[in-house]
Amino acid sequence: MDVDPRLYEQMAVNDNDIHSIVLSYLVHNCFKETVESFIACTGMKQPSDHLEDMEKRKRIYQFALEGNALRAIELTEQLATNLLEKNKDLHFDLLSLHFVELVCSRKCTEALEFAQMKLTPFGKEQKYVVKLEDFMALLAYEEPEKSPMFHLLSLEYRQHVADSLNRAILAHANHPTYTAMERLIQQTAVVRQCLNQEHGKDVPQPFSLKDFLKS
Amino acid sequence: MGGVGDDEPASKRMKLSSEELRRLSNGSPLKEPIVESSRDLMARPLQSEGGEEVVGTKGVIKKVEFVRIIEKALYSLGYIKSVANLEKESGIVLHSSIVNVFMQQILEGDWDKSVVTLHNIGLTDEMTIKSACFLILEQKFFEFLDEGKVMDALRTLRTEISPLCINHSRVRELSLFIVSPSRSFSVQSPKQGTSKARSRTKLLEELQKLLPPTVMIPERRLEHLVEQALVLQRDACMFHNSLDKEMSLYVDHQCARDQIPSSALQILQAHTDEIWSLQFSHNGKFLASSSNDCSAIIWEVDANGVLLKHKLSAHQKPISSVSWSPDDHQLLTCGVEEVVRRWDVSSGECLHVYEKAGLGMVSCGWSPDGKWIFSGLADKSISMWELDGKELECWKGQRTLKISDLEITNDGKQIISICRETAILLLDREAKVERFIEEDQTITSFSLSRDNRFLLVNLLNQEIHLWNIEGDPKLVSEYRGHKRTRFIIRSCFGGLEQAFIASGSEDSLVYIWHRDTGELIESLPGHSGAVNCVSWNPANSHMLASASDDRTIRIWGLNNLSAKRKDTHSNGIHHCNGSTRG
Numbered sequence: 001m002d003v004d005p006r007l008y009e010q011m012a013v014n015d016n017d018i019h020s021i022v023l024s025y026l027v028h029n030c031f032k033e034t035v036e037s038f039i040a041c042t043g044m045k046q047p048s049d050h051l052e053d054m055e056k057r058k059r060i061y062q063f064a065l066e067g068n069a070l071r072a073i074e075l076t077e078q079l080a081t082n083l084l085e086k087n088k089d090l091h092f093d094l095l096s097l098h099f100v101e102l103v104c105s106r107k108c109t110e111a112l113e114f115a116q117m118k119l120t121p122f123g124k125e126q127k128y129v130v131k132l133e134d135f136m137a138l139l140a141y142e143e144p145e146k147s148p149m150f151h152l153l154s155l156e157y158r159q160h161v162a163d164s165l166n167r168a169i170l171a172h173a174n175h176p177t178y179t180a181m182e183r184l185i186q187q188t189a190v191v192r193q194c195l196n197q198e199h200g201k202d203v204p205q206p207f208s209l210k211d212f213l214k215s
Numbered sequence: 216m217g218g219v220g221d222d223e224p225a226s227k228r229m230k231l232s233s234e235e236l237r238r239l240s241n242g243s244p245l246k247e248p249i250v251e252s253s254r255d256l257m258a259r260p261l262q263s264e265g266g267e268e269v270v271g272t273k274g275v276i277k278k279v280e281f282v283r284i285i286e287k288a289l290y291s292l293g294y295i296k297s298v299a300n301l302e303k304e305s306g307i308v309l310h311s312s313i314v315n316v317f318m319q320q321i322l323e324g325d326w327d328k329s330v331v332t333l334h335n336i337g338l339t340d341e342m343t344i345k346s347a348c349f350l351i352l353e354q355k356f357f358e359f360l361d362e363g364k365v366m367d368a369l370r371t372l373r374t375e376i377s378p379l380c381i382n383h384s385r386v387r388e389l390s391l392f393i394v395s396p397s398r399s400f401s402v403q404s405p406k407q408g409t410s411k412a413r414s415r416t417k418l419l420e421e422l423q424k425l426l427p428p429t430v431m432i433p434e435r436r437l438e439h440l441v442e443q444a445l446v447l448q449r450d451a452c453m454f455h456n457s458l459d460k461e462m463s464l465y466v467d468h469q470c471a472r473d474q475i476p477s478s479a480l481q482i483l484q485a486h487t488d489e490i491w492s493l494q495f496s497h498n499g500k501f502l503a504s505s506s507n508d509c510s511a512i513i514w515e516v517d518a519n520g521v522l523l524k525h526k527l528s529a530h531q532k533p534i535s536s537v538s539w540s541p542d543d544h545q546l547l548t549c550g551v552e553e554v555v556r557r558w559d560v561s562s563g564e565c566l567h568v569y570e571k572a573g574l575g576m577v578s579c580g581w582s583p584d585g586k587w588i589f590s591g592l593a594d595k596s597i598s599m600w601e602l603d604g605k606e607l608e609c610w611k612g613q614r615t616l617k618i619s620d621l622e623i624t625n626d627g628k629q630i631i632s633i634c635r636e637t638a639i640l641l642l643d644r645e646a647k648v649e650r651f652i653e654e655d656q657t658i659t660s661f662s663l664s665r666d667n668r669f670l671l672v673n674l675l676n677q678e679i680h681l682w683n684i685e686g687d688p689k690l691v692s693e694y695r696g697h698k699r700t701r702f703i704i705r706s707c708f709g710g711l712e713q714a715f716i717a718s719g720s721e722d723s724l725v726y727i728w729h730r731d732t733g734e735l736i737e738s739l740p741g742h743s744g745a746v747n748c749v750s751w752n753p754a755n756s757h758m759l760a761s762a763s764d765d766r767t768i769r770i771w772g773l774n775n776l777s778a779k780r781k782d783t784h785s786n787g788i789h790h791c792n793g794s795t796r797g
Binding site for chain 2: 108109112115116119120123129132133134136137138139140141142147148
């Protein structure tokens with residue numbers, strides 16, 4: 001059951017709201033130049049400290065994505081002191097990125113030493129022991145790409161860590177950690193899903209965002 | 216190649232063994248061709264090697280195997296020279312030389328060589344070979360760690376262990392050991408174990424379990440077979456009732472009849488009417504009896520016999536059941552549709568009376584921790600009381616009958632009673648789960664085994680049924696022979712490890728069956744009225760008590776004891792007329 005498109009016409013949408021949504025997305029993802037030109041075009045009020053920090057955040061994100069965790073950590077410490085101390089999970093994840101780098105470049109001795117110095121201290125808490133085991137298991141294989149833990153070497157994993165870092169930095173500066181855009185889309189999908197289920201008819205397929213956008 | 220010096224492929228070598236020894240043997244003829252033995256078709260070997268030599272009268276023991284396990288037993292006892300001699304004389308080796316080399320290499324820590332040898336032994340199962348390699352390399356790994364050679368251990372893990380591609384979860388665990396050999400992590404995780412390498416002998420034992428028994432004879436195999444035989448003999452022994460009967464290898468074990476109590480050593484006369492229930496205390500030092508004469512008696516059991524200790528006379532109604540407290544310091548008695556009384560055993564005082572307004576009690580039982588009393592009531596419910604009389608809980612509905620036994624299991628969780636004419640209720644009071652034993656006949660009484668795994672059920676039609684009550688109740692055995700037509704007759708478990716069943720009977724005899732085989736082994740005359748109940752002393756497997764409508768209790772013991780009694784009558788029976796002890 002689809003909503004009658006005519007109903008859409010009756011909903012007024014404020015331009016300013018749309019601008020805010022777009023801006024928040026751009027800011028979250030550090031599209032600095034785009035933000036500048038967007039602000040200029042729409043005549044919005046320029047957010048004060050966003051730009052400078054955005055640049056720094058962007059670089060941190062890039063480093064994390066590449067796997068250059070040590071640089072990312074260094075810059076994070078500069079930008080947001082104590083952030084990593086308060087986010088032990090994140091800290092561990094970042095350090096593990098570096099460990100993974102060492103393993104991938106087959107620097108076993110270095111990787112081992114790094115793990116002993118930096119990662120094992122986390123082992124005092126039970127939840128980190130399991131994670132530690134996951135990473136150490138990579139060392140056990142000459143070809144870590146073929147080991148059971150190969151997903152820890154993937155781009156997806158690095159992206160996941162980089163995203164977490166990004167959100168943590170935003171939170172630290174009291175900015176929203178999720179963009180309005182993301183939230184709105186999630187909201188829509190969930191609501192449509194619920195509606196479809198409630199009507200109890202045999203809907204051929206669940207709500208698809210892709211299809212909706214195409215239509 | 217590792218110093219084995221054996222160029223023949225192992226599989227050929229193994230087969231060569233049995234052929235070799237036929238050539239080497241003195242040409243003794245086959246005792247019985249195994250293939251033609253019609254006696255035991257199931258034992259026919261799948262691959263007929265054209266008549267392997269056998270020993271023994273049944274043709275099922277292969278000579279090669281027999282000699283090898285003997286050699287193994289001698290080896291375990293330390294008689295190495297004897298083993299060598301036997302190998303020479305019989306031409307049958309305990310282990311092929313390649314296996315000997317392998318074992319030597321393991322004990323000396325020649326890991327790499329041992330792995331090579333392992334591949335040459337001639338095992339066919341890929342997985343076994345890999346698992347064995349894994350064990351050996353794991354040992355190598357741990358020994359490196361113990362020596363502090365972390366990088367060597369890591370190399371072993373990476374280049375030798377992981378490529379085996381088995382047991383990845385163990386590889387995970389091992390990789391954690393690399394980074395922290397001293398196991399300084401949280402102690403909660405039980406699977407981590409210790410990092411200290413186990414002894415090489417232990418490793419050999421583990422390998423032995425992994426490899427097929429033909430390659431490496433399992434440890435203690437001969438001892439195991441002999442013990443199996445001894446256990447079977449003991450289980451089949453119908454009169455086995457004494458601990459000190461040692462088993463010998465020279466003769467098959469068989470106790471004589473004289474181990475079962477069958478001689479009346481004492482006749483206790485103190486009740487003035489029919490005796491309805493009888494129970495030894497848990498420690499076997501006391502005996503409680505209750506009667507239609509509205510009294511209960513506590514008897515004391517000592518080296519001289521059974522003597523009256525206290526007569527408990529406060530009930531106004533006949534007492535149908537008694538129950539000992541778990542510590543045997545107190546006794547419960549239940550008057551028929553009357554009250555339950557709690558007595559102190561040493562003083563004979565009544566400590567408490569349990570009653571419920573307008574409702575008579577019909578049975579009584581203790582909780583195993585001694586804190587609560589259970590009682591069946593005339594309205595078929597069951598109540599639970601604190602010792603001071605406060606009622607804690609009441610299970611209403613048809614939980615019990617006006618005439619029913621009541622038992623509580625050792626974990627305090629299950630209440631057992633006859634809830635319908637033909638059914639027994641097993642109520643788990645915590646989980647609130649009910650199980651039932653359903654019979655075709657009316658149930659008159661039951662008895663719970665000491666280990667709580669079995670229930671003995673007496674039926675109207677003169678059968679006694681043994682039920683296994685673990686999980687879903689299953690009928691296990693039936694016992695017949697005794698007589699029951701009008702009254703409640705009780706039976707019990709007893710003897711060493713409760714291997715016997717005893718029961719009263721309306722023909723005045725006491726019946727005893729062997730529990731496992733169901734064979735009736737004794738029927739003891741003596742009483743002059745229906746024998747209502749029996750109780751076997753839990754602490755003395757040679758003492759059995761029976762109580763009858765003839766108002767007496769008989770104490771039964773072993774035959775040879777009666778001659779030793781000091782103050783006995785000529786017929787060797789000691790009478791006790793109920794005079795109280797000082």
